[in-house]
Amino acid sequence: MTTATTERERAGDPLISVDDVTFGYGEIPVLESVSIDVEPGSFLGLVGPNGSGKSTLLDLMLGLRRPDSGTVSLFGEPAHEFDAGERIGYVAQDATKAARDMPVTVREVVEMGRYPRRLFGRFSTADRRAVEEALEQVGITDLASRRVGRLSGGQRQRVFIARALASEADLLALDEPTVGVDAESREEFYSLIHELNATGLTVILIEHDIGVVTTHATDIACINRQLYFDGNPEEFVETDALSQAYGKDQHVLQHDHR
Numbered sequence: 094m095t096t097a098t099t100e101r102e103r104a105g106d107p108l109i110s111v112d113d114v115t116f117g118y119g120e121i122p123v124l125e126s127v128s129i130d131v132e133p134g135s136f137l138g139l140v141g142p143n144g145s146g147k148s149t150l151l152d153l154m155l156g157l158r159r160p161d162s163g164t165v166s167l168f169g170e171p172a173h174e175f176d177a178g179e180r181i182g183y184v185a186q187d188a189t190k191a192a193r194d195m196p197v198t199v200r201e202v203v204e205m206g207r208y209p210r211r212l213f214g215r216f217s218t219a220d221r222r223a224v225e226e227a228l229e230q231v232g233i234t235d236l237a238s239r240r241v242g243r244l245s246g247g248q249r250q251r252v253f254i255a256r257a258l259a260s261e262a263d264l265l266a267l268d269e270p271t272v273g274v275d276a277e278s279r280e281e282f283y284s285l286i287h288e289l290n291a292t293g294l295t296v297i298l299i300e301h302d303i304g305v306v307t308t309h310a311t312d313i314a315c316i317n318r319q320l321y322f323d324g325n326p327e328e329f330v331e332t333d334a335l336s337q338a339y340g341k342d343q344h345v346l347q348h349d350h351r
């Protein structure tokens with residue numbers, strides 16, 4: 094995947110850098126002095142109890158919210174100023190549920206990934222090729238003419254991943270992508286994400302299933318308002334960060350596949 098390097102982006106710099114960030118919704122504090130870097134090509138698993146600030150941290154990382162204090166840089170730019178359209182594929186919580194009512198075909202959704210790259214609002218041969226390649230890469234070519242709303246939850250997830258691939262995104266951000274998806278499809282989905290990460294795509298995943306995260310992620314951040322752990326899965330398993338962050342809810346969350 095080729096993309097222009099922004100002026101302040103340098104080889105070896107983190108793709109995202111969160112530095113001493115504090116954030117609250119009005120009076121409600123959600124994140125406190127959180128610092129974390131996301132390296133290009135890594136697969137970061139964000140874990141923590143319900144309501145611990147994971148989605149909020151992801152929003153801050155993608156420049157969708159501004160911190161009350163501290164800084165967030167994305168591709169070397171202040172995150173809130175970054176025009177993320179072309180370089181980030183974001184599958185928000187419940188995105189696929191919302192897609193059930195979309196009166197569009199699989200191919201049309203994947204084509205949306207090319208919109209920021211089209212010249213004069215027209216699809217070029219290269220745009221069409223990128224769409225077909227993305228459909229093929231996630232194994233949904235045979236579903237291309239189907240209505241998105243008629244697909245299973247797992248198939249819809251693939252459509253959104255294909256849209257991100259068609260846009261030649263460098264970063265894929267997934268917020269609890271397999272809620273409501275059966276166990277076999279979840280396994281297939283995460284194998285696909287694992288393969289895409291192996292090709293160099295940076296992945297950030299919010300996921301309640303600790304087993305999924307320790308199996309597929311290269312880095313884990315465990316938060317509950319503060320950052321309890323930031324390191325690799327092996328260290329994560331060895332430390333007691335999980336029980337510290339989850340407290341007495343730990344036994345519930347480890348089995349919570351929702």
Ligand SMILES: Nc1ncnc2c1ncn2[C@@H]1O[C@H](COP(=O)(O)OP(=O)(O)OP(=O)(O)O)[C@@H](O)[C@H]1O
Nearest residue numbers: 118121123141142143144145146147148149150299
């Ligand atoms: N738009 C909002 N306005 C006010 N409070 C919010 C808003 N979004 C989230 N919150 C609150 O901020 C806290 C952190 O929410 P967030 O969604 O970031 O947590 P989370 O770790 O992603 O939770 P979950 O795992 O349950 O999805 C929660 O207490 C939540 O109720």
